[in-house]
Amino acid sequence: MRHLRILTYVDEVARAGSIRRAAERLNITASALNRRIQDLEAELGTPIFERLPRGVRLNAAGELMIRHIRSQLADVGRLRSQIEDLSGFRRGTVSIACSHALAHDFLPIEIASYRRAFPLVEFDVRVASHGEALRALGAYEVDLALVFRMSNTVGFQIIASAEQRLMAIMRDGHPLAGTGSIRLRDCAAYPLALPDRSYGGRELLDRAVSQSSFRLSPVIESNSFEFLRNYVRLEDAITFQIEIGAPASLRERDGLIARPVDARDIAPARFAxxxxxxxSLSVAAAKFAEQLAAKLELGPAASAAG
Structure with a gap:
C-alpha cells in the first residue's frame, strides 16, 4: 500500500506543525518531505498548508484533506486487523482516551484481562479531560473515548453507558467513614481536596452547592486524582470521585473509604x-469495546470489583 505513504506524510506534518519535525519522525530528509507535499499540492491544484515563519498549518483545503486522510488511514488499520484475524492471530493497536476515573483500576484490569486472551494486541491509552477525549476521537487519534457526563455531542456514537454516583473519599478512621450515603452538608465541615473545574464531578459539586445554603471551600485543588487520593490519607480531608474510580479495594490497598453522596444532593449521572x-472499528478495538460494554452493563459494583 505504497500509495498510502503520502497520506501518512501529510498526517504527520499536520500533527507536527513543521516539515522539519515531521521529517525527523518519519526518518526522511526535510527537503524530500517538502517535495512530496508540493507534488501533492500540485496534483490537487491548491496548497493545503500555509507556510509560516516557524512551521506550517493546514488551510481550509487542508482541513478537508486531513479528515479524508485520517478516515482512510483508520480504514486501512481496520482492514489489516480483519485480515490478521482471518489467520487466527488477533492483533493490532487499540487506542483509547479515557477520564481519570478509569486510569487507576478499571481500565488496567480490563486491558490485562483482554491481553491474556489476545497477547498480540497492543494498547495506546491517554488519560484526558472530557473535551480532550472528544477532540482526539474526532481527529481519528483514538478508537474509543470513555467519558463522564455525556452531552449530545455531534459525531459521538454511544456504544455503552452506565449510571454513576458521586463518591466521597476519605481515610479509614475519618469521623464520616461510616456506611450508607453521605450528605454534602456534613462534608463541608472538613478540609476538602477537590478536582479542578475541568472535571465532570466538580461540575456536579458546584451545581449542587450553588443551590444550597452552605459552601464547599477547598483547601486543595488539583487535576490529579492520584494526588488527591494520596493527600486525603494524611489528614481528615475529603475528596470526590465517580463510582467507577472508587472501587471497594481502596480500603484494603490504600486505607480509604468511599461513601456515595446522597441522591438528594447530587443525582447519579451517566458515564459513556x-x-x-x-x-468502523478494527477487530481488536471492536472486541475490546464489547468486553467493556458487557462489564459496564453489569453495573458499578461489578465494574469496581474488576
Missing part, C-alpha cells in the same frame, strides 16, 4: 463509552 459516528 463511544466511537466516532460512521467509523
Amino acid at each position: 463509552m463511544g466511537q466516532l459516528h460512521g467509523r
Whole structure:
C-alpha cells in the first residue's frame, strides 16, 4: 500500500506543525518531505498548508484533506486487523482516551484481562479531560473515548453507558467513614481536596452547592486524582470521585473509604463509552469495546470489583 505513504506524510506534518519535525519522525530528509507535499499540492491544484515563519498549518483545503486522510488511514488499520484475524492471530493497536476515573483500576484490569486472551494486541491509552477525549476521537487519534457526563455531542456514537454516583473519599478512621450515603452538608465541615473545574464531578459539586445554603471551600485543588487520593490519607480531608474510580479495594490497598453522596444532593449521572459516528472499528478495538460494554452493563459494583 505504497500509495498510502503520502497520506501518512501529510498526517504527520499536520500533527507536527513543521516539515522539519515531521521529517525527523518519519526518518526522511526535510527537503524530500517538502517535495512530496508540493507534488501533492500540485496534483490537487491548491496548497493545503500555509507556510509560516516557524512551521506550517493546514488551510481550509487542508482541513478537508486531513479528515479524508485520517478516515482512510483508520480504514486501512481496520482492514489489516480483519485480515490478521482471518489467520487466527488477533492483533493490532487499540487506542483509547479515557477520564481519570478509569486510569487507576478499571481500565488496567480490563486491558490485562483482554491481553491474556489476545497477547498480540497492543494498547495506546491517554488519560484526558472530557473535551480532550472528544477532540482526539474526532481527529481519528483514538478508537474509543470513555467519558463522564455525556452531552449530545455531534459525531459521538454511544456504544455503552452506565449510571454513576458521586463518591466521597476519605481515610479509614475519618469521623464520616461510616456506611450508607453521605450528605454534602456534613462534608463541608472538613478540609476538602477537590478536582479542578475541568472535571465532570466538580461540575456536579458546584451545581449542587450553588443551590444550597452552605459552601464547599477547598483547601486543595488539583487535576490529579492520584494526588488527591494520596493527600486525603494524611489528614481528615475529603475528596470526590465517580463510582467507577472508587472501587471497594481502596480500603484494603490504600486505607480509604468511599461513601456515595446522597441522591438528594447530587443525582447519579451517566458515564459513556463511544466511537466516532460512521467509523468502523478494527477487530481488536471492536472486541475490546464489547468486553467493556458487557462489564459496564453489569453495573458499578461489578465494574469496581474488576
